[in-house]
Amino acid sequence: MANNKPLKKVDLIFSEAFLNRDELKEVLSRSADEVIQELLDSGLRGRGGAGFPTGLKWKFTRDQKDPEKYVVCNADEGEPGTFKDREILDRVGRKVFNGMALCARTIGAKEGYLYLRGEYRFLLPKLYQILDEFHEDMKALGMDFHIDIKLGSGAYVCGEESALFESMQGDRGEPRNKPPYPTEYGFRGKPTVINNVETFVSALIINRIGAEKYQKLGTVDSRGSKLFSISGDTPIPGIYELELGMTVEQFVNEFGDGDTKAVQVGGAAGFCVPRKKFTDTIIGFEGVPTGGSMMLFNSSRSMYNVLHNYLDFFKEESCGQCTPCRVGCQQLFLGIEAVKRGEKPASYLETLLKLSQTMKITAKCGLGQSVGNSFHSIVNNFREEMIY
């Protein structure tokens, strides 16, 4: 593998193209079948992190008979280390709305919602202005589609799609049991497409430039390019659009400070890749998936502190309804403290590893299921830092 190959930077998401009414009209004139086929051919997978094939999601929702359907854009960007959606909304918000319109046309929805992270309230004036123009264009194009914005209130778990619906409905933001999935039972119990901000933009771009061109980027499992939010011990933090399929090694060569010890891929809910695994770990669905968060740590960082911080976050941000997540997070958090202080033997880490495995397979939603990712990868790779 040519690990030293420089990364391919791409400019699709933020490019100024595809914004005027005529171009939108052209995209919207495509049939639902065409749009869905294009997405399926492109291999686009959700950009929020979970990576569900977007074409399938739209297809499942379109196939539902219910006349009432919704398009929801998940802009509750709460994963630690992620800040790309904020930038998309700030710089090319109109593209997001256009992508939602394309989805609405495809699945047959008349209402769309942008669920905006509460801390991004400052974007509202700008977004409302863009929405005004968007609604004018919708009218001019004879399309009956309206988008509203709902603000979150700061709970991380509300980025989980079913908790997000509950929050939008004015209820407590707690994840639902699945199945049924949102394509069948989403917002207000109606078939709903819920996608990440970036996914809507990518779906729009793919239907403009064609799947063939798009899928030339990336690998078999991870097609295309995506935005990365790069932070931590790097001289050049920021947002970059990169072709998928690079190794962590390639990534570190480009963004590291020369002393990178570990990279946390996918935020607190993601995986920690230690230096020894940089060369054979691919960033993508075949290796370590990410919704965009990339945090670099150099050798001055204590991985115990990193993990302690994540667990502190999870024990507070768990919605608290299911046992494995609510109690499990507290046990992991206090457990590593007890080991560090010598109140529990080092072997207690094995108990905790097993617990994190149980959380992974029994928690009700993605939050509790993914706490084990960082726990496992940090404890296993930096065991001595946990103990001494």
Next chain:
Amino acid sequence: MKLKIDGVEVQVEKGKTILDAARSQNIHIPTLCHHEDLCVAGNCRVCVVEQVGTRNLVASCATPAADGMEIRTNSLKVRNARKHIIELLLSEHNADCTKCYKNGNCELQALASELKNTEHMFLDLVERKTFTVDMYSPSIIKDDSRCIRCQRCVRTCEELQHVSALGVAHKGDRMKISTFFDHPMFEVVCTNCGQCVNRCPTGALIERNYIDEVWDAIYDEDKFVVVQTAPATRVALGEALDLPPGEIVTGKMVAALRRMGFNAVLDTDWSADLTIMEEGTELLTRLKKALVDKDPNVALPMTTSCSPGWIKFIEHTFPEMLPNVSTCKSPQQMFGAIAKTYYANKMGVDPAKMVVVSIMPCTAKKFEADRPEMRSSGFKDVDLVLTTRELGIMIRQAGLDFNSLPDEDYDSVLGQSSGAAVIFGATGGVMEAALRTAYEIVTGREVPFEGLNITPVRGMEGVREASIEIRDTLPDWKFLEGVELRTVVAHGLTNAKQVMQWVKEGKKSYHFIEIMACPGGCLGGGGQPIPTNAEIRAKRAEAIYREDAGKAIRKSHENPEIIAIYKEFLGEPLSHKSHELLHTHYVERNRY
């Protein structure tokens, strides 16, 4: 749907869960947050099972059974996960079981007992947190240190009762079951119905018990301790003493109470008959005022007032409709007021030295007895209220072998009752009892139903409407000739709210409304033995109607002790004395 569970082929209809399918084959999957009366939560994760081909385990209570599924309920993966989950729950639970009121009747304890894990797998989280126990309410105690956050209580309060006094607050490690701004239960919209207590799997929600106070009174030489037993207790007490649901244990209960040392064992059924006399007359009087006097101020429809959970609910929720509520006190309170006046006088007992104890299927009765309005005898009319569960505990404490006790009769007076009184314990019973008497007062004939069984008002439907046409009245009641008396029965406060909403919006018009706060009426009351479910409630109801059918007297107005008290003491229904002792008023309360 055809699936395989632990190698066994199971066929279930669409919409059933994996848990339903397993139970149909008597395959035991442990559960905690699941309850037959409530919507599925899928919170506790105790019921996770392995679905072959799926990486994660699935919650069997929340996952629909699907064709071709292969489920393992007892694989190593499942066992290990279940063990972890139960240990996690225990680590967050104040497991000081010997100091817990639910010791011996706790679902978490039962799971732990099944698990037989003898070491502490995880850190004790309870000692790292502070908890306050809410003990302000005379009815319900809420101890968060025992709470496992299954949210059964929250679902009960919201779905069955539409009260939502309990809700979930905060998140993560601070997540807890709370009230409006964490006020004490006593100060919020809680109706004290105790349905949450019936469904709490642990000791987090329990009744406030007065067991020691009652023993103290019994052994106080200076006191004359009178006990009354509510209609629904006699068909459920057995469950608290290892008998199957649906056993009628009236005679054994009387025998046990006598052996425990009560000075007189009397019956709330007696005052239920008294209630019918007062309430039936009140209804007819209101109808007369409306139809003959054309009094615009008379409030119709009239609702029953026996259920203290319902009373507090309407005080909070529809205070503008309080004039519609019958002014009659509940049978418990009528009993107390009469016991400390008429009865005390008759027995030559100083009412100041009399202690009235009641055995109720209800936690709200504890609150009711404490209401300031309930002191018309010059004393606190009812001193101490015990639930059916507390009586069960006391019978065990007394060392009585309940099952081998003989059947004994109530003492007299205030001990005789009709079948109409016993059916107060079931939803529709007050309506049926009232109709048996009112119809006869108006027409001089028995209600036109075979065996006096007014079946249209019986059953477990949440809202049941029935109408009865009045024909060939006696001369005094000519104004009711041809009137179609429209009635409705509702049980569970969600249904009650619906009916009152209809009335308020003018969508429905009735003359008489019976409302019971609890599902199934008092037989499903918040003070009844745990567990409860539709099947158990149906068995209790069946027992109640059996008890009614077996009674020599079936109509309240034919109860000789009732006839006697009107002759000797009260005069007639709604007399001045009745008003003083047997009627009350209500107060408006805040909506939170």
